[in-house]
Amino acid sequence: MKSLAPRSASLLRNLLSKRLEQKLPPNLQVNGATVLSPKSPSLQGLFSSAANILWHSAKDSSHGPLALPTRSEALVGAWGSRCAAAFRPSFSPNYVPLATRGVQTSPPPGPTSFPVASPGKRRPVVAVGMSGGVDSAVSALLLQRAGYEVVGLFMRNWDAQEEDDAGQCSADQDLKDAKQACAHLGIPLHEVDFVRRYWTDVFEQFVAECARGLTPNPDLPCNRHIKFDALLHHALAQGADLLATGHYARLDSEGEGGARRLLRGKDPTKDQSYFLAQVESAPLERVLFPVGGSLKSEVRQLATDAGLLVANKRSSRGICFLGKRRFERFIAQYVPLQPGPFVNVGDGRPVGTHGGLAAYTNGQRARIGGSALPWFVVGKSVGDNAVFVARGEDHPALYSDTALVAPLFWVTGRPPRELLDGREMVCSYKARYVQRMGECTVRLVEGRAGMRSCRGFEKSSFSRVDIPELAEKEGAVHKRLLVRFKESERALTPRQALVLYDGDVCLGGGLLAHPGRTKYEMGESKEVDVLEQAAA
Known part of the structure; x- marks a missing residue:
């Protein structure tokens, strides 16, 4: 072996290109369709990425110039083999990538929220759910540095072509960004179509509940049924050992051999454990969250340092299929919106006309003119097709000290021991994603089908909606959670999720069935009535 000083990146790229052209057919086909050729832009980008890796490995080597075999193309040839394998139509657990001699894998900087691959053994294959954003791209980067064999998976869950305003969908741009990130990292990207599964397991239920005047959150069932069921099983069936996503959450186990636990992400402003609370511990055994132990600012800096173009891409917010559209316009394509009255909780009189129950949610500002104080939604009456409103953002009709929660879900598959023993439990909670953690006391109660109250709880008269009753297996009794908030909750x-925490550990929770009687109903009305009269 002789020592060869590093050459320019262009020379390495040309060597790699030449070697790869020898390994690939003139046009690579999958299922009879030409996917790419060795001259395609995606492969040229991969050549550049591989050349840069070789260049920086040589440049940063503590052993001086990069040591190569006498035939200097051998190392480049190994990279060519890896790149050719990267564009196979599927990946296999029997595939063992060629080692890149002379190129050392470097561990991620700082502590990681996932194990580093053991040297000397077959590298585990990790499929990374690539969303086209910075978090999934950096997840793939960190896993590469930790010694894993990484492949990308891009999910397509929504067919925007069926909508009236299909141009609002960002999936095409997300796919483009995911492809660019994978090419830059030198990893393959596979597309997976879950449109039908998403429609049946997530969206149909979402539409049905909107039609009942409820406000469901589709992100929780999407994680449970699509990402950590359909996508996970697809990845494992194709030969991956693990699935990774860019969620800001962490995982650990309760003692040796204990069940997998879901923990809040390190960044409190980006923690996404709320959206993962319906995923049970069994599938989490095969899952990694590489960025869960990092701050968002650290993730963006890693992307910038690695040259990823998505480093400054804006994070997506809100319902995935909604995009930038107004919810009222979107839901009208699936749910008939019947106009009805806005009803003032103070005197029970109509103060305007709403455009349909499904278009409104509690706490939302109602577009009603003629008042110095703005109006806000405090509840709905499905039978009367009415939306209850009150003036002022902090009107006491918006606040409750209690809530009834059902159905329930638990990360470990069952409630904590204190609740099973019939005791109360003090824990932290979130009643929506964008809020600070609060403190509450919870206990399990039983109620039969059709009941709207139980001992120690009376629902608000402004909550006149029908909650689908989900019985236990024996079919007679429902387990519900009675929640008492330390401070009144707005x-x-x-049908929004109330998620419970014990410290950083996400326990699970349930869906809000009804808020308890509001502070306004409990008698805090005299001062408000005077203010309303003055505003009128």
């Missing part, structure tokens, strides 16, 4: 909304 705008509790039926």
Whole structure:
């Protein structure tokens, strides 16, 4: 072996290109369709990425110039083999990538929220759910540095072509960004179509509940049924050992051999454990959250340092299929919106006309003119097709001290021991994603089908919506959670998730069935009535 000083990146790229052209057919086909050729832009980008890796490995080597075999193309040839394998139509657990001699894998900087691959053994294959954003791209980067064999998976869950305003969908741009990130990292990207599965397991239920005047959150069932069921099983069936996503959450186990636990992400402003609370511990055994132990600012800096173009891409917010559209316009394509009255909780009189129950949620500002104080939604009456409103963002009709939660879900598959023993439990909670953690006391109660109250709880008269009753296996009794908040909670909304925490550990929770009687109903009305009269 002789020592060869590093050459320019262009020379390495040309060597790699030449070697790869020898390994690939003139046009690579999958299922009879030409996917790419060795001259395609995606492969040229991969050549550049591989050349840069070789260049920086040589440049940063503590052993001086990069040591190569006498035939200097051998190392480049190994990279060519890896790149050719990267564009196979599927990946296999029997595939063992060629080692890149002379190129050392470097561990991620600082502590990681996932194990580093053991040297000397077959590298585990990790499929990374690539969303086209910075978090999934950096997840793939960190896993590469930790010694894993990484492949990308891009999910397509929504067919925007069926909508009236299909141009609002960002999936095409996300796919483009995911492809660019994978090419830059030198990893393959596979597309997976879950449109039908998403429609049946997530969206149909979402539409049905909107039609009942409820406000469901589709992100929780999407994680449970699509990302950590359909996508996970697809990845494992194709030969991956693990699935990774860019969620800001962490995982650990309770003692040796204990069940997998879901923990809040390190960044409190980006923690996404709320959206993962319906995922049970069994599938989490095969899952990694590489950025869960990092701050968002650290993730963006890693992307910038690595040259990823998505480093400054804006994070997506809100419902995935909604995009930038107004919810009222979107839901009108699936749910008939019947106009009805806005009803003042103070005197029970109509103060305007709403455009349909499904278009409104508790705490939302109602577009009603003629008042110095703005109006806010405090509840709905499905039978009367009415939306209850009150003036002022902090009107006491918006606040409740209690709530009834059902159905329930638990990360470990069952409630904590204190609740099973019939005791109360003090824990932290979130009643919506964008809020600070609060403190509450919870206990399990039993109620039969059709009951709207139980001992120690009376629902608000402004919550006149129908909650689908989900019985236990024996079919007679429902387990419900009675929640008492340390501080009154604003705008509790039926069918939104209330997620419980014990410190950093996400326990699970349930869906809000009804808010308890509001502070306004409990008698805090005299001062408000005077203010309303003055505003009128």
